[in-house]
Amino acid sequence: MRFVIIGAGRVGLRTARVLRDEDHEVTMVERDEPTRRRAREQGFTVVDGDGSREDVLEAAGIADADALGALTGDLNVNFTACMIGNHHGCRTVMRIDEAYREGIYRKYADQVDEVIYPERLGAIGAKNALLGGTIRAIADVAPHLQVVELTLTADAPVNGYTISELHLPADATVLAFGKGDGPLEIPTEDLSLEADDRLVVLADFDVLSEVRQLLVGETAERATANAGTGTSSAATELLEGDTDGGDN
Incomplete structure (x- = not known):
């Protein structure tokens, strides 16, 4: 399967490694240069840019991806990326880091396939x-x-x-x-x-x-x-x- 991961930080990179170990194809999107370099040093293809922009996701191959994982620490970026992923027919997984309140969960759960909360x-x-x-x-x-x-x-x-x-x-x-x-x-x-x-x-x-x-x-x-x-x-x-x- 083919995956696009938004955010090459700790959560995104660990997720990408697990997927690659299971022989899946992973492309990452990251706007921070040192973080991007670290992911490339580990052998990942990394697109430079903002994961909430459709042209950046298109460059990452969203049109052919099976699923998109929006795993940055920015809730707005994650949600926008998932909406773009929905438009392209991807399964969407969105990370949230805010206080784990049922209202926040319900707000986003109906619009993406899965909401995850790594800190919890x-x-x-x-x-x-x-x-x-x-x-x-x-x-x-x-x-x-x-x-x-x-x-x-x-x-x-x-x-x-x-x-x-x-x-x-x-x-x-x-x-x-x-x-x-x-x-x-x-x-x-x-x-x-x-x-x-x-x-x-x-x-x-x-x-x-x-x-x-x-x-x-x-x-x-x-x-x-x-x-x-x-x-x-x-x-x-x-x-x-x-x-x-x-x-x-």
Whole structure:
């Protein structure tokens, strides 16, 4: 497949490397000379210019591209590039770096194929590393939904239940089950839950604390504090200082 990546900074360059490693063709667009030079030194074709201009995107081959990734630190550039990509029939992916508010997400989500928020993904990883233990956030799938992997403890109220007997809150569902260190699989109803088993759960942020109480055995107060609204504010603040500037 052929991809056009707007922004050769940290996010764009890492994305381009992953695509190239999977034998896809990648052309990058970057207006900052040192950043452009760095990408070229890594073997990428880089077009000099503003990714929000149609003539620049045409020079990058947008007419023949399968998808466009607008991955700069400039929301306006990213959105304009995606609109041009839509005009040329590309799949469009837009990066946002502003505070992760549902209003911002909804404003753009309907006009592009995918909205990504790299700093939030990074904060999820930071939260996992900081907390350790029995709970691991995997991904945010919407502003109010998160996929988490939880390891059952001996204190979990559902210890000894079968999957069919497990009743999670209405806005939560089990996606996968792993026995101890075994592989994750689609759960069957007669599987028995024991300490050290792993459950992958999709849950609304509003019910994460209840899920934690059931599967990990946390107290209501601790579960509420740990669930928060997804990524902890402390982890987010750590990552906000590590954002890209301009097209980086």
